[in-house]
Amino acid sequence: MTNKILPIVFGAALGVAATAASAATLDDVKAKGFVQCGSNTGLAGFAAPDDKGEWTGIDVDVCRAIAAAIFDDPKAVKFTPLTAKERFTALQTGEVDVLVRNTTWTMSRDTTLGLNFAGVNYYDGQGFMVRKSLDVTSALELSGASVCVQTGTTTELNLTDYFKANGMDYKPVVFEKLEEVNAAYDANRCDVYTTDASGLYSIRLQLTNPGDHMVLPEIISKEPLGPVVRQGDDQWFNLVRWTLFAMINAEEMGVTMANVEEMKGSDNPNVKRLLGVDGKFGEAIGLSNDWAARIIKHVGNYGEVFDRNVGPNTPLGIARGVNALWSKGGLQYAPPIR
Amino acid sequence: MNPVSSARSEGAGNGARASWFYNPQVRGAVFQVLVVLALLGVLAFFAYNAKTNLERAGIASGLGFLSERAGFDISQSLIAYTNDSSYFRAFWVGLTNTLLVALIGVFFATIIGFVVGVARLSHNFVIRQLAAVYVETLRNIPLLLQLLFWYKAVLSVLPSPRRSLEPLSGVYLNNRGLILPEVIREPGSSLTFYALIAAIAVAIGISRWARKRQQETGQQFPSFLVGLGLIIVLPLVTFLASGMPIHFEYAELKGFNFAGGVVVNPEFMALLLGLSLYTASFIAEIVRAGILAVAHGQTEAAYSLGLRPRRTLQLVIIPQAMRVIIPPLTSQYLNLIKNSSLAVAIGYPDLVAVFAGTVLNQTGQAVEVIIITMLVYLTISLITSSFMNWYNRRMALVER
Ligand SMILES: N[C@@H](CCC(=O)N[C@@H](CS)C(=O)NCC(=O)O)C(=O)O
Numbered sequence: 001m002t003n004k005i006l007p008i009v010f011g012a013a014l015g016v017a018a019t020a021a022s023a024a025t026l027d028d029v030k031a032k033g034f035v036q037c038g039s040n041t042g043l044a045g046f047a048a049p050d051d052k053g054e055w056t057g058i059d060v061d062v063c064r065a066i067a068a069a070i071f072d073d074p075k076a077v078k079f080t081p082l083t084a085k086e087r088f089t090a091l092q093t094g095e096v097d098v099l100v101r102n103t104t105w106t107m108s109r110d111t112t113l114g115l116n117f118a119g120v121n122y123y124d125g126q127g128f129m130v131r132k133s134l135d136v137t138s139a140l141e142l143s144g145a146s147v148c149v150q151t152g153t154t155t156e157l158n159l160t161d162y163f164k165a166n167g168m169d170y171k172p173v174v175f176e177k178l179e180e181v182n183a184a185y186d187a188n189r190c191d192v193y194t195t196d197a198s199g200l201y202s203i204r205l206q207l208t209n210p211g212d213h214m215v216l217p218e219i220i221s222k223e224p225l226g227p228v229v230r231q232g233d234d235q236w237f238n239l240v241r242w243t244l245f246a247m248i249n250a251e252e253m254g255v256t257m258a259n260v261e262e263m264k265g266s267d268n269p270n271v272k273r274l275l276g277v278d279g280k281f282g283e284a285i286g287l288s289n290d291w292a293a294r295i296i297k298h299v300g301n302y303g304e305v306f307d308r309n310v311g312p313n314t315p316l317g318i319a320r321g322v323n324a325l326w327s328k329g330g331l332q333y334a335p336p337i338r
Numbered sequence: 339m340n341p342v343s344s345a346r347s348e349g350a351g352n353g354a355r356a357s358w359f360y361n362p363q364v365r366g367a368v369f370q371v372l373v374v375l376a377l378l379g380v381l382a383f384f385a386y387n388a389k390t391n392l393e394r395a396g397i398a399s400g401l402g403f404l405s406e407r408a409g410f411d412i413s414q415s416l417i418a419y420t421n422d423s424s425y426f427r428a429f430w431v432g433l434t435n436t437l438l439v440a441l442i443g444v445f446f447a448t449i450i451g452f453v454v455g456v457a458r459l460s461h462n463f464v465i466r467q468l469a470a471v472y473v474e475t476l477r478n479i480p481l482l483l484q485l486l487f488w489y490k491a492v493l494s495v496l497p498s499p500r501r502s503l504e505p506l507s508g509v510y511l512n513n514r515g516l517i518l519p520e521v522i523r524e525p526g527s528s529l530t531f532y533a534l535i536a537a538i539a540v541a542i543g544i545s546r547w548a549r550k551r552q553q554e555t556g557q558q559f560p561s562f563l564v565g566l567g568l569i570i571v572l573p574l575v576t577f578l579a580s581g582m583p584i585h586f587e588y589a590e591l592k593g594f595n596f597a598g599g600v601v602v603n604p605e606f607m608a609l610l611l612g613l614s615l616y617t618a619s620f621i622a623e624i625v626r627a628g629i630l631a632v633a634h635g636q637t638e639a640a641y642s643l644g645l646r647p648r649r650t651l652q653l654v655i656i657p658q659a660m661r662v663i664i665p666p667l668t669s670q671y672l673n674l675i676k677n678s679s680l681a682v683a684i685g686y687p688d689l690v691a692v693f694a695g696t697v698l699n700q701t702g703q704a705v706e707v708i709i710i711t712m713l714v715y716l717t718i719s720l721i722t723s724s725f726m727n728w729y730n731r732r733m734a735l736v737e738r
Contacts, residue, residue, distance in 0.1 A: 005694075008704045012388035085695060089704050092397065113702045114396035134594075144593045146514055151682075151691065152699030156410050160421045171514070171595070172411050173605070175685045176695060184685060187493040188513055189604065191594050231396045 004086040007093045025097050025229070025236035026070070026286050034076040037063035038096035041081040041178055044202045045310040045318075046102050046122075055079050058309040059100040061299050062121055062227055065243050066098065068298040069291040083177055085152035088113050091228060098240055099228040102196060104154045109228075118241040120226040121302075123322045123331050125219035126158050127197035129204060132214050134191060139218040143168035148181050148190035150174070155195050158221040182206055196223050201316045239285045246292035248334035249274055250301035252325055257300040260293055273337050281337055292337075302332060388705055403701045404429070410696055412687045414603050425697050432692030433714060439609055439688065440675045440718075446614035447674060448667075451621025458626045469622065476619035482680055484616055489608035489684040496604065499595050508588040514595050516602040519586035526583040533576035534569070541565030605686035609678065617674045621667060628663035629655060660733045668726035672719050679715075689714060 029035055039059060040047035047057040055077075064074035080096050091099045092114055102124070103109075105117040128139050136142065139162070149156050151174050163170045173190050175181045185193045186207050193200065197219060204210045227244065229237050250256075253271050255263045264275050272278040275296075276289035283289060299305060303325075310318045324330025358364050392399040404426040411421050416434045419427055457469035476484070493513050497503060502512040510517040541564075548561035577583075589599025632655050640650040681688040682695055689711060698707040 005698070005704055005708060009388075009708050012391045012705050013384040085699050088699075088702060092395065092704075109702070112396075112398040114392075142594075144595050144597060146595065151695045156696060157700065160410050164421065169597075170411075172413050173685045174413070174687065174691065174696065176682045176691070180683060180685070183490070184493070187490065188498060189493055189685075 004082065004095065005089050007095070008089045011093050025233050026239060029070060029097055033071070034078050035063060035067045035070070036078050036080060036095070036097045037066075038082045038087055038090050038099035038101055039063070039079045040101050041083060043102065043178065043199060044205060045198065045314065045316045046202065047079070047081075047100070056309065058122060058305055059102060059225075061305045061309065062100045062244060063098065065247060065295045065299045066240060068294045069239070069243050069246075069287055072294045072298075074298040083152070084150050085176055087152075088115065088228075091115060091230060094230070097229075097236070100226075102199065102225045103228055104196075104223045105226050106154060114231045115228050116231050116237055118227045118229055118237055119244040120224040120331075121244055122198065122225045124196040124198050124223040124225050126155055126194060126221040126223060127200050127219055128216045129185075129193040129200045129213050130191060130216060131188075132212055136216070139216045139220065140166060140168075142170065142192055144170070145191040146171040146173055146189065147192045147194055148173050148175070148185045149194055150178060150181050151176050153195065154221070154223065159194055162220045178203075196225070198310065198316075198318060201318060205315055235286055239287065242285055242337075243295060244302075245334035246274065246295055246337070247299070247302040247305065248325070248332050249337060250292065250296050251303040251332075252327060252334070255296055255301060257296060257298075257304055260296045264293065270336070270338075279338075392705065398701070398703060399705070400703075401706060403703055403706075406701075408697070408700075410700065412692060413685075414601075414606065414687055425701065428697055429689075429693045429710075432687060432689035435687050435692070436675075436678055436681075436689040437718075439606065439613065439681070439686070440678050443610055443613040443617065443674050443678065444671050446610070447617035447621055447670070450614060450618035451670075452625050454618060454622035455625025456629070458622060459629060473619045473622050476616055477623075481612065481616050481677055482683060485608060485612040485680055485684050488612045489605070492604045492608045492611070499591065502591075502596075508586060510589060510596060510599075512596075513604060514601070515604050516607070517589045517596045518600045518602070519588045520598065520600050522585050522587055524583040524585065526580045529580050529583075530573050530577040534573040537569045537572040541568050544568075603686070605681070605684050608684055609681050609686045613674055613677060616677070617670055620670050620673075624663055624666045624670065625659075628659035628661075631662045632658045657733070661730075664726060664730045664733060668723055668730075671722055671726065675718055675722065676715060 037060075039055065040057075042048040043057070045057055047055060047059045050056050060077075060079070063077045063079070067076040068074045070076070080090060082090050082096075082099070082101060087099055087101055087103065088109070090096050098118075099115075100121070102122070103117075104124075105120065109115065110117055128142065130136050130142075142163075147159060147170050149159055149172055156172070156174065159170070159172065170192075173184060175184060181193070182203055184190060193203065193213075195203070197215065200215050204213050204215070207213060227240050229240050249270075253263075253268065253274060255271060255274065260275070263271055264277055266272065266275075269278065273281060275293040276282055276291065280289055282291040285291070300308070303320075306320065306323060307313065310316045312319060320328075320330060322331045324332065326333040389399055405424050407421075408423055408425050408428045409421050410428075412419060412428065412431050414435060415431045416438060417427075417430060419431045454469045454472055457465050458473065460466045460469070496511060496513040499510075499512045499514055502510040502517075504510055508519045541561075544559075544565055545561040548559035552558055587598060589596040589601075636654055636658065637650055640654040641647075645653065678688055679690040682691040685691075694707055694711045698704055701707070
């Protein structure tokens with residue numbers, strides 16, 4: 001546990017690590033030849049090793065997109081699995097270059113941790129999961145329940161606020177690791193499991209009998225999840241942010257993994273700028289001008305990434321909902337490349 | 339010692355040349371002061387450096403966060419705490435939870451350890467082998483695995499709240515914990531408490547008097563039994579005579595769980611079980627070694643003086659064995675205290691889980707939180723070992 005936290009104490013005291021904020025991350029990354037990406041310890045759909053040991057997921061694909069943009073190789077990434085508690089110190093001390101780990105963008109995290117959120121790759125909200133046998137249909141019937149929750153999350157605080165606001169009691173049972181929370185809930189230690197709704201769908205599949213559990217309809221918070229970088233390195237911040245924007249813009253323009261080469265011949269000036277046929281947008285973030293074309297060729301556009309990892313045809317079966325493009329009634333919206 | 343007088347006596351041979359500058363004691367003191375100052379300087383530098391580094395990286399620093407509202411709940415607390423309490427209060431909740439499990443753990447580990455240690459030397463083959471298996475198994479499996487095992491075991495044995503066991507009327511056992519009725523004290527109940535204190539004081543007096551008399555006259559007195567009787571009977575009589583001034587408030591099944599009562603969480607049970615059994619396996623070996631270290635001639639000598647086996651163990655073997663046992667026992671106690679920080683794996687809200695876990699994360703002030711946590715463990719360890727050292731000195735050979 002403390003092995004990832006302790007370095008910050010020595011780092012701060014001895015004055016090495018904390019200065020990493022001003023270092024040029026892109027140069028370091030180019031020099032070592034890969035992106036060190038802070039990820040989840042294993043949350044199917046977001047970041048988890050598959051049966052071949054390859055990391056996959058919607059968060060993983062952001063890391064792969066960054067690697068594709070820099071190295072034209074989506075495999076030039078190394079993943080550091082982090083618990084909720086370890087993640088920010090790992091980024092602060094420079095152990096990872098970027099943190100893409102279903103991390104909620106909040107004001108205190110953005111302003112007091114020396115970190116910056118580069119965007120939102122999944123709009124989420126906190127929910128509750130219960131056993132069907134409890135015969136509960138609404139979160140408002142949960143007074144007196146024991147609730148399993150992971151430490152170091154926004155979840156822990158939202159839970160308190162929600163029960164308090166509704167005049168209900170509860171008993172928190174708090175664990176550090178995801179698998180410990182899962183095991184305790186599975187062993188019936190808690191009546192309720194609470195975390196981001198997307199997480200609940202993923203966790204439900206890991207329980208002994210997924211069919212015995214249901215997610216309640218209430219969503220009690222806003223959880224915009226996105227990639228995080230250290231404060232003070234604007235070039236790297238821009239690179240990460242525009243990697244995400246490129247994927248969203250590509251979906252909007254209909255550029256896909258399959259048609260990206262063909263689209264380079266498109267007459268659409270937006271597409272031309274995106275794919276580097278026109279303009280020097282890549283150079284401005286320290287990359288080659290076909291940076292976005294590389295992302296889409298290797299990883300796909302935002303919609304493809306969503307569908308492949310968490311969409312309706314995956315075990316998670318999550319509908320696009322608020323994560324649809326703005327033009328389709330959702331919230332995903334990227335500033336134009338021009 | 340007085341440096342001036344010693345300087346004179348040492349300098350006597352060299353005549354007037356002996357100035358304070360050459361006095362080894364003065365020099366020693368000066369160098370010690372210099373070392374301490376240098377150390378403080380280095381620490382101050384680290385602190386200053388840390389602060390500027392954190393500021394430059396845009397990370398919040400300082401101890402101001404301790405007085406802010408915590409905003410989260412804790413499942414078990416010995417002191418009053420709500421989500422409106424401060425982070426500092428949450429720190430105390432974590433610390434008291436650590437101390438609680440450590441103290442009770444030390445108690446049980448010592449008892450089990452002594453029993454198993456003596457059993458390993460038993461003349462009975464079965465008992466001896468059972469004790470050996472206990473020690474070898476528990477000592478050689480990592481504690482974390484044992485904790486997870488006990489937690490799983492506790493949870494899978496216990497039924498759900500709606501099917502609670504009721505071992506005694508009003509006491510419930512289920513996978514939310516052991517639920518006891520709450521004792522509500524009425525006016526007059528403190529009388530029983532005073533009676534208990536008085537009984538303990540008198541018992542101590544009797545045992546002193548008995549020892550003195552035995553030393554002077556050789557006559558024995560069953561001071562232990564008398565004292566024990568006193569400690570039980572006196573408060574009991576007071577309690578009955580004052581009209582039983584307490585009542586119980588029973589927990590009730592309401593919706594998901596029992597409401598009211600005092601709850602001992604399964605996390606606490608599993609942690610206590612794991613820590614006690616694991617540490618006991620080491621203590622058992624220490625006890626065995628301690629007893630074996632007392633030469634057999636001692637027993638024979640005691641027998642030839644006419645002491646019976648029990649008295650021999652009590653008066654000859656144990657006091658000598660204790661000298662060998664106490665120092666390593668101290669390090670086992672320290673291990674238990676530090677190992678209690680594995681609590682976080684099974685959801686027990688100890689100092690590490692609450693403070694170096696939730697508080698660290700919600701405030702993001704890792705540097706401050708980790709340093710405070712380390713200092714707390716250091717302090718607990720130092721207090722424990724100075725207590726044990728004091729006890730050791732008392733038990734050590736008193737040469738006459
Ligand atoms: N979005 C929330 C919660 C994120 C979170 O840690 N969720 C848990 C449960 S879904 C998780 O991903 N755990 C996986 C792990 O610890 O590796 C936050 O940023 O605080």
